[in-house]
Amino acid sequence: QKEVEQDPGPLSVPEGAIVSLNCTYSNSAFQYFMWYRQYSRKGPELLMYTYSSGNKEDGRFTAQVDKSSKYISLFIRDSQPSDSATYLCAMKFSNYQLIWGAGTKLIIKP
Amino acid sequence: DTGVSQDPRHKITKRGQNVTFRCDPISEHNRLYWYRQTLGQGPEFLTYFQNEAQLEKSRLLSDRFSAERPKGSFSTLEIQRTEQGDSAMYLCASSSAGTGEQYFGPGTRLTVT
Numbered sequence: 001q002k003e004v005e006q007d008p009g010p011l012s013v014p015e016g017a018i019v020s021l022n023c024t025y026s027n028s029a030f031q032y033f034m035w036y037r038q039y040s041r042k043g044p045e046l047l048m049y050t051y052s053s054g055n056k057e058d059g060r061f062t063a064q065v066d067k068s069s070k071y072i073s074l075f076i077r078d079s080q081p082s083d084s085a086t087y088l089c090a091m092k093f094s095n096y097q098l099i100w101g102a103g104t105k106l107i108i109k110p
Numbered sequence: 111d112t113g114v115s116q117d118p119r120h121k122i123t124k125r126g127q128n129v130t131f132r133c134d135p136i137s138e139h140n141r142l143y144w145y146r147q148t149l150g151q152g153p154e155f156l157t158y159f160q161n162e163a164q165l166e167k168s169r170l171l172s173d174r175f176s177a178e179r180p181k182g183s184f185s186t187l188e189i190q191r192t193e194q195g196d197s198a199m200y201l202c203a204s205s206s207a208g209t210g211e212q213y214f215g216p217g218t219r220l221t222v223t
Binding site for chain 1: 114116141143150151152153154155158165166199201205210211212213214215216217219
């Protein structure tokens, strides 16, 4: 079993819908949780960075961490075709090393 | 542009040749990371520098791989005697010593024929 599990998708939704992306993890020592967006053949772009449990909002994006369930989510409101990309979750295992999910491919249909 | 930059963006090489990639981090970041990513997978950690010191190297990294950061600024990643299995995207990231948020460059796509 991988330390971080993420459904690869693809997840296809119509423009304007609310998107929910999720990761589960097994290591309770993780304290920092990140969401990255990656367009095809580009490097990952940091979207959200959260510490411990709770919610964090930035524009149309909301990150949610539930440490008791070892479950994190990223919500995208008013989704746009430009949001079509692969979304990767990552967690901090130690002072520096990130442990990654495999990524969920998201398709927003106009 | 103040982001992480990588050079070259694409490299095609024949099996057995050596290749070298360069990464220029965000200027105020003292931490630099190399990752490898294959299709449909998240990035795989290769190595990490704090200033010029290489503090960690993945156990998965063969001896054909070596990285340097001689003056604590840019870094190079060299792969000797390339194999077809080395074909991947090689990503560089940098962070400050505070929260450790890692910012990635555009990557170098390596194809070994």
